[in-house]
Amino acid sequence: MHSDYLKRILTARVYDVAQETPLELAPRLSERLNNQVLLKREDMQSVFSFKLRGAYNKIAQLTPESLAQGVIAASAGNHAQGVALGASRLGSRAIIVMPTTTPDVKVQAVKARGGEVVLYGETFDDAYAYARQLEVEKNLTFIHPFDDPDVIAGQGTIAMEILRQYQQPIDAIFVAIGGGGLISGIAAYVKRLRPEIKIIGVEPVDADAMSQSLKAGHRVKLSEVGLFADGVAVRQVGEETFRLCQTYVDDIILVGTDDICAAIKDVFEDTRSILEPAGALAIAGMKAYVEREQMHNRTLIAVACGANMNFDRLQFVAERAELGERREAIFAVTIPEQPGSLRKFCNCLGKRNLTEFNYRIADEKEAHIFVGVQIKNREDAQKLTETFAEHDLIAMDLTDDELTKMHLRHMVGGRSPLAHDELLYRFEFPERPGALMKFVESMSHTWNISLFHYRNNGSDYGRIVVGMQVPPQEMQKWQDFLDTLGYRYWDENQNPAYKLFLG
Numbered sequence: 001m002h003s004d005y006l007k008r009i010l011t012a013r014v015y016d017v018a019q020e021t022p023l024e025l026a027p028r029l030s031e032r033l034n035n036q037v038l039l040k041r042e043d044m045q046s047v048f049s050f051k052l053r054g055a056y057n058k059i060a061q062l063t064p065e066s067l068a069q070g071v072i073a074a075s076a077g078n079h080a081q082g083v084a085l086g087a088s089r090l091g092s093r094a095i096i097v098m099p100t101t102t103p104d105v106k107v108q109a110v111k112a113r114g115g116e117v118v119l120y121g122e123t124f125d126d127a128y129a130y131a132r133q134l135e136v137e138k139n140l141t142f143i144h145p146f147d148d149p150d151v152i153a154g155q156g157t158i159a160m161e162i163l164r165q166y167q168q169p170i171d172a173i174f175v176a177i178g179g180g181g182l183i184s185g186i187a188a189y190v191k192r193l194r195p196e197i198k199i200i201g202v203e204p205v206d207a208d209a210m211s212q213s214l215k216a217g218h219r220v221k222l223s224e225v226g227l228f229a230d231g232v233a234v235r236q237v238g239e240e241t242f243r244l245c246q247t248y249v250d251d252i253i254l255v256g257t258d259d260i261c262a263a264i265k266d267v268f269e270d271t272r273s274i275l276e277p278a279g280a281l282a283i284a285g286m287k288a289y290v291e292r293e294q295m296h297n298r299t300l301i302a303v304a305c306g307a308n309m310n311f312d313r314l315q316f317v318a319e320r321a322e323l324g325e326r327r328e329a330i331f332a333v334t335i336p337e338q339p340g341s342l343r344k345f346c347n348c349l350g351k352r353n354l355t356e357f358n359y360r361i362a363d364e365k366e367a368h369i370f371v372g373v374q375i376k377n378r379e380d381a382q383k384l385t386e387t388f389a390e391h392d393l394i395a396m397d398l399t400d401d402e403l404t405k406m407h408l409r410h411m412v413g414g415r416s417p418l419a420h421d422e423l424l425y426r427f428e429f430p431e432r433p434g435a436l437m438k439f440v441e442s443m444s445h446t447w448n449i450s451l452f453h454y455r456n457n458g459s460d461y462g463r464i465v466v467g468m469q470v471p472p473q474e475m476q477k478w479q480d481f482l483d484t485l486g487y488r489y490w491d492e493n494q495n496p497a498y499k500l501f502l503g
Helices: 002-010 027-033 051-060 064-069 078-089 104-112 124-137 149-165 181-193 209-216 239-248 257-271 278-293 311-324 341-349 378-390 402-406 435-442 472-485 496-501
Strands: 023-025 036-041 071-074 094-098 116-119 172-176 198-204 251-255 299-304 328-336 354-361 366-374 394-397 422-430 448-455 461-469 488-491
Touching: 002 149, 002 181, 023 149, 027 036, 027 257, 027 278, 036 149, 036 257, 051 078, 051 149, 071 078, 071 124, 078 094, 078 104, 094 104, 094 124, 104 116, 149 181, 149 239, 172 181, 172 278, 181 198, 181 239, 198 209, 198 278, 209 239, 209 251, 251 257, 251 278, 257 278, 257 311, 278 299, 311 328, 328 341, 328 378, 328 496, 341 366, 341 378, 366 496, 378 394, 394 496, 402 422, 402 461, 402 496, 422 448, 422 472, 435 472
Parallel strands: 036 299, 071 094, 094 116, 172 198, 172 299, 198 251
Antiparallel strands: 023 036, 328 366, 328 394, 354 366, 422 461, 422 488, 448 461
């Protein structure tokens, strides 16, 4: 299929709506990583994403009869805008089915580009199934977001531009993976012409459908996916994209939320542009790959694939970027409740800057300190842990603990003698009217909430931590509640930070 995709990409129709985006040097990031880093700026497209390439190429291949009937797609993001714009340019009707939970700003963006929006269901799967139903009922053509040769070929024109724009040796190209359309098109073209270039895919650790599928040797459907990088939150990759990735992709790197936030900041510092989480995924993966492989003086390209960022998310991104960049560490330190202990603790910190400091007496013998510290790197955090131990202070590094980062550091509390039979759980739910009420109403009226923390992250989903007093004899009823609620959850009862500060 090499020659097939080479021809498809070379003859793809994308430039009626897409522009050839710049391939730009990222000087600050290059210096920090000791490699030459180039960014392919797909965030500069008119819809702020690469998605219009594949969508338009697919629509442009349709017969006049099919164009007259119209097209349909299911999407809550960038694909929706690409389909709407492409269909409008070609004089075709476009119906976009979006989940009812889609933020209004995205709905209006699709309408502004000529799309007819149908809101249906609470999830993408619901919207997708309904779009397929309307496809048959109204005799429309379905425009798949990734699992279609014409869509893949449209995305592959990015690789054509890269190899034309940079004709010197390239060591690796890093590409975000959702359903696999973008990396499939890029890999098929690059491996045909420059097979020595490594193609490295990047996925979030909680949305790694392609990574799991390649390891299993068949397509794996995830039971749930993380929603932070919503542009790549795909439960199952495509059949054709899986086949192409099996053939051409050299490696896949997984990164966490903090790493993605740090990458958003890196790109901002070099370009003054703000990528969306999925758009910064390739940069985060490139940084992790450089660290893992100890690479120096190489030429690395990362596709900055989207910039449809929700402005309200920026506070969360800024907070987590410091953790992702390993510039901040969070510790829980237990000190003896006696004169001179706090001075000993401060001496251990030395001249490091604090980002926060919370002190809470525990009992007559000891006190607990929750502290954020600016560090140079992870080795610096390890060194600080060892310093605490040398001075007989018990310290836990909580930098990678999600309960701590998302909730505990924003809470004021302590132990309560009233909180008997307390269970602690974290939940994640779609940020929509009534979601919290559904949660509360689903609980047994015999249970008491002993702790509750919610914080709006400016995104399409909410995160809460709940302390619930459940009598031992009702544990099965509690488990039934968890099983039927339909929200992602995490049991935090054994979390050491909870035991120290709230348990």
